[in-house]
């Protein structure tokens with residue numbers, strides 16, 4: 443299919459690549475431009491190579507999947523529980539968001555089969571998938587080092603940081619929703635999030651995905667996750683392993699065999715967009731409808747302010763493409 447419509451996507455992260463992969467699978471020939479504020483090098487430098495799993499194998503991604511077990515636990519008052527409760531879930535929410543949430547952490551009670559990507563001897567990290575898709579989607583028009591500064595929704599015109607102008611018929615935003623609202627000068631709804639830091643420890647391959655969420659206020663760690671050869675320690679503070687208190691060390695000990703510590707290769711600390719309080723369906727509908735009026739689609743976890751996994755992003759990409767295809771007919 444051919445169309446004259448010009449589609450502009452803001453952001454060159456995994457959501458955009460999932461979308462472009464679907465465009466390719468459908469043999470669509472849209473004129474697509476991707477605007478990304480980071481450089482190509484920054485994108486592939488794996489700045490957020492987080493543990494990544496799928497609830498099902500996704501055939502259309504055409505990559506190798508491997509079955510794993512996801513073990514989610516909650517650590518409260520020095521005890522590790524296999525099952526979360528609503529009360530513990532809210533206690534965790536109070537700790538990480540500073541307020542009750544009701545909807546953000548609903549995944550405490552899982553011990554389930556899941557799938558990760560395998561690429562040679564590596565498993566389970568986000569950048570394994572993203573790098574495959576970057577290679578596959580490279581024929582698209584990616585403009586790196588290109589930051590969007592303003593969006594005029596009425597005229598469908600984007601102003602870039604360098605002053606250049608980009609016109610579009612359809613806009614897909616993968617950037618955090620608060621950024622989009624700022625760029626369009628619309629404060630449709632209040633959004634809430636807190637930044638967090640991650641310590642990464644590269645060590646020995648482990649096929650299970652183990653996660654523990656910690657409710658104790660005096661432990662400055664929100665959660666610890668182990669997948670593949672990497673252990674992720676997530677904290678609202680910038681911490682290093684050497685400055686942990688006794689209780690923190692006890693929590694970490696459940697994941698790291700200190701005798702093996704010298705075998706671990708690397709440590710880094712990074713800041714991610716953070717923890718956020720999801721939008722309820724009504725508020726989301728309000729936001730989505732507002733942008734839809736101007737041919738703007740939201741795609742991805744932070745773009746929709748909802749806890750989307752990659753499989754949800756694929757579904758959302760399909761919905762967007764279905765709408766675009768219907769409008770083309």
Ligand SMILES: Cc1cc2nc3c(=O)[nH]c(=O)nc-3n(C[C@H](O)[C@H](O)[C@H](O)COP(=O)(O)OP(=O)(O)OC[C@H]3O[C@@H](n4cnc5c(N)ncnc54)[C@H](O)[C@@H]3O)c2cc1C
Nearest residue numbers: 453455456457478479492494495589590617742743751752
């Ligand atoms: C510890 C951890 C574990 C996770 N586990 C999973 C998991 O198992 N499964 C799963 O599906 N998800 C998981 N996630 C979530 C997943 O990592 C994110 O949802 C996903 O990376 C978001 O990708 P995205 O493409 O939507 O957004 P991003 O990667 O944030 O892409 C948006 C892009 O927009 C660019 N940008 C921003 N502003 C502008 C601007 N003004 N102009 C131009 N460009 C701009 C940014 O530079 C960025 O590259 C996990 C996250 C964490 C932190």
